[in-house]
Amino acid sequence: xxxxxxxxxxxxxxxxxxxxxxxxxxxxxxxxxxxxxxxxxxxxxxxxxxxxxxxxxxxxxxxxxxxxxxxxxxxxxxxxxxxxxxxxxxxxxxxxxxx
Amino acid sequence: xxxxxxxxxxxxxxxxxxxxxxxxxxxxxxxxxxxxxxxxxxxxxxxxxxxxxxxxxxxxxxxxxxxxxxxxxxxxxxxxxxxxxxxxxxxxxxxxxxxxxxxxxxxxxxxxxxxxxxxxxxxxxxxxxxxxxxxxxxxxxxxxxxxxxxxxxxxxxxxxxxxxxxxxxxxxxxxxxxxxxxxxxxxxxxxxxxxxxxxxxxxxxxxxxxxxxxxxxxxxxxxxxxxxxxxxxxxxxxxxxxxxxxxxxxxxxxxxxxxxxxxxxxxxxxxxxxxxxxxxxxxxxxxxxxxxxxxxxxxxxxxxxxxxxxxxxxxxxxxxxxxxxxxxxxxxxxxxxxxxxxxxxxxxxxxxxxxxxxxxxxxxxxxxxxxxxxxxxxxxxxxxxxxxxxxx
Numbered sequence: 001x002x003x004x005x006x007x008x009x010x011x012x013x014x015x016x017x018x019x020x021x022x023x024x025x026x027x028x029x030x031x032x033x034x035x036x037x038x039x040x041x042x043x044x045x046x047x048x049x050x051x052x053x054x055x056x057x058x059x060x061x062x063x064x065x066x067x068x069x070x071x072x073x074x075x076x077x078x079x080x081x082x083x084x085x086x087x088x089x090x091x092x093x094x095x096x097x098x099x
Numbered sequence: 100x101x102x103x104x105x106x107x108x109x110x111x112x113x114x115x116x117x118x119x120x121x122x123x124x125x126x127x128x129x130x131x132x133x134x135x136x137x138x139x140x141x142x143x144x145x146x147x148x149x150x151x152x153x154x155x156x157x158x159x160x161x162x163x164x165x166x167x168x169x170x171x172x173x174x175x176x177x178x179x180x181x182x183x184x185x186x187x188x189x190x191x192x193x194x195x196x197x198x199x200x201x202x203x204x205x206x207x208x209x210x211x212x213x214x215x216x217x218x219x220x221x222x223x224x225x226x227x228x229x230x231x232x233x234x235x236x237x238x239x240x241x242x243x244x245x246x247x248x249x250x251x252x253x254x255x256x257x258x259x260x261x262x263x264x265x266x267x268x269x270x271x272x273x274x275x276x277x278x279x280x281x282x283x284x285x286x287x288x289x290x291x292x293x294x295x296x297x298x299x300x301x302x303x304x305x306x307x308x309x310x311x312x313x314x315x316x317x318x319x320x321x322x323x324x325x326x327x328x329x330x331x332x333x334x335x336x337x338x339x340x341x342x343x344x345x346x347x348x349x350x351x352x353x354x355x356x357x358x359x360x361x362x363x364x365x366x367x368x369x370x371x372x373x374x375x376x377x378x379x380x381x382x383x384x385x386x387x388x389x390x391x392x393x394x395x396x397x398x399x400x401x402x403x404x405x406x407x408x409x410x411x412x413x414x415x416x417x418x419x420x421x422x423x424x425x426x427x428x429x430x431x432x433x434x435x436x437x438x439x440x441x442x443x444x445x446x447x448x449x450x451x452x453x454x455x456x457x458x459x460x461x462x463x464x465x466x467x468x469x470x471x472x473x474x475x476x477x478x479x480x481x482x483x484x485x486x487x488x489x490x491x
Contacts, residue, residue: 028357028361028376028419029375029376029419029420029422029423030252030361030364030375031251031252031422031423032249032250032251032252032422033249033250033251033252034247034248034249034250035247035248035250036245036246036247037245037246037247038244038245038246039243039244039245042242042244042245046242047242047245049242050241050242050245051245051247052134053134053238053239053241054245054247054249055249055421056133056134056137056421057134057137057418057421058134058135058137058204058414058417058418058421059132059134059135059208059239060204060207060208060414060417061414061417061418063418064354066354066357066358071354071355071358072354073354091357091361093354093357094415094418094419095351096351096411096414096415096418096419097344097349097350097351097352097411097415098312098314098349098350098351098379098381098411098412098415099312099348099349099350099409099410099411099412099415
């Protein structure tokens with residue numbers, strides 16, 4: 001394996017990783033659709049809460065992000081960057097119960 | 100301020116103040132947030148636009164103003180709020196008066212915190228009042244690092260002559276029928292098949308030991324009468340809520356429940372794009388508490404039933420249908436006499452109230468011929484709201 005440093009040259013550092021993630025979100029009734037770009041490091045719970053607030057949804061209800069393809073809620077304490085792939089679609093789902 | 104409420108003018112700082120039951124010291128002062136008013140705001144939009152032949156005007160394009168309904172000129176205390184919406188096409192106003200009961204969920208939010216802090220105990224009672232002082236409506240702090248572009252799906256309203264439809268319908272007259280009181284409700288029709296299934300899914304939990312809450316999501320169309328301009332609803336289908344956490348006093352849809360419901364709605368909309376989720380029906384299947392009262396032998400109707408819209412039901416409707424003031428909450432229950440009772444609730448003044456409805460044998464778009472309302476597009480460069488076709 002060539003070691004470029006033997007020749008007095010250095011490989012440039014790889015480009016800085018993209019620290020932003022873009023994805024799509026909608027609500028249960030499909031009344032809203034959002035294009036979202038977030039810092040990858042933000043927790044899923046923070047992103048869900050912020051999206052709900054931006055849509056003027058009730059503050060009293062917790063919201064989760066549900067992957068539109070699978071059946072699963074995204075882990076709330078995971079960073080959004082590890083929980084979602086770029087361009088994914090999620091549904092902003094209220095964790096509300098009838099009573 | 101969230102972009103979605105930029106058209107709301109509210110030069111008031113609103114708060115719900117909790118006192119001990121005997122009007123003692125203040126327990127807490129909870130700000131009324133912008134999101135707390137969204138359902139009432141949607142109702143004002145409905146009154147100004149949708150009930151007057153303008154179903155293609157989006158809520159975002161309607162300017163609104165909030166003002167307190169003062170108890171007295173020299174007091175900050177208010178008995179409620181008035182939200183006035185202005186139709187941007189006709190210039191006419193539609194308004195909603197929200198009584199303090201319509202802000203009960205704000206008081207409940209404060210009380211939950213007080214219970215968590217040990218200041219109140221579960222079951223303690225309190226009094227809540229509305230204060231309004233000059234200022235700004237509270238809005239949640241924006242989170243750094245998040246950018247959004249919001250697209251609002253247009254409301255598809257088939258134009259159908261209401262008189263022709265009502266001529267084929269009969270008023271529901273079962274136990275629990277709501278009296279027609281107050282301002283006229285927008286008309287509501289249930290196909291017989293959908294009504295039967297709504298009740299069947301709601302009461303399915305009666306068979307469990309102990310009984311549990313079960314239910315279904317209502318599907319149908321919001322329609323506009325071309326002659327009167329009135330908005331009306333037709334419920335034509337019900338999707339059973341499966342894979343839910345079913346308990347004696349609660350029904351919590353799971354992620355699988357919602358995925359299934361949404362998949363079914365998508366397939367329905369492939370045939371008829373005007374179909375949408377319009378509410379839910381569930382069963383309060385527990386047995387009413389207590390023996391019959393002294394009037395039981397003589398009263399024609401037993402009013403002690405499990406058919407009531409609970410605080411949880413209100414929270415659910417606000418969270419799932421925030422932009423749909425026409426969304427329905429059907430409740431199947433029973434009274435102390437063990438009679439089966441059914442009530443249908445809809446939003447009025449920000450509160451779920453029982454309302455009347457009609458039954459119809461069938462409702463489909465082929466008869467009479469209809470047209471789909473054209474898509475209304477708006478764009479707001481400053482906050483990046485733009486309308487485009489809903490992604491399926």
